[in-house]
Amino acid sequence: MHEWALAEAIVEYVKDAVGGHRKIKRLVVALGELQSIDEEILRFSITEILKSEGMSIDDLQLIEEEAVLRCRRCGHEWSLKEVSLDEEIRELIHFVPEAVHSYLKCPKCGSRDFEVVKGRGVKIVEVVAE
Numbered sequence: 001m002h003e004w005a006l007a008e009a010i011v012e013y014v015k016d017a018v019g020g021h022r023k024i025k026r027l028v029v030a031l032g033e034l035q036s037i038d039e040e041i042l043r044f045s046i047t048e049i050l051k052s053e054g055m056s057i058d059d060l061q062l063i064e065e066e067a068v069l070r071c072r073r074c075g076h077e078w079s080l081k082e083v084s085l086d087e088e089i090r091e092l093i094h095f096v097p098e099a100v101h102s103y104l105k106c107p108k109c110g111s112r113d114f115e116v117v118k119g120r121g122v123k124i125v126e127v128v129a130e
């Protein structure tokens with residue numbers, strides 16, 4: 001399971017970051033908008049893995065990092081929220097991030113040659129141990 005493997009990686013990082021502390025006060029993880037992650041499963045997995053390591057967590061926050069795209073032709077930057085997309089396509093992009101290149105083009109110049117600047121991957125924003 002994708003979320004479980006991700007949770008394991010997050011817990012490994014957290015263990016390093018808190019160096020021996022057993023109680024995590026707060027953990028904030030940003031999930032890219034262009035990332036197909038089930039938040040509930042991820043939340044459950046992180047909590048369970050921490051428990052199995054003899055650790056506990058008070059406040060686990062999963063936040064969404066908005067996707068930002070940059071046109072390679074004109075340099076324009078835009079977010080997914082700025083463009084009007086069918087709900088269906090929005091869903092598709094969420095679950096198949098690679099589809100972003102088939103359905104989007106630069107709102108300024110119409111080019112399909114753009115890069116994803118933000119919104120891909122997972123980042124640990126904050127870890128606080130007690």
Ligand SMILES: [Zn+2]
Pocket residue numbers: 071072073074075076106107108109110111
């Ligand atoms: Zn452009």
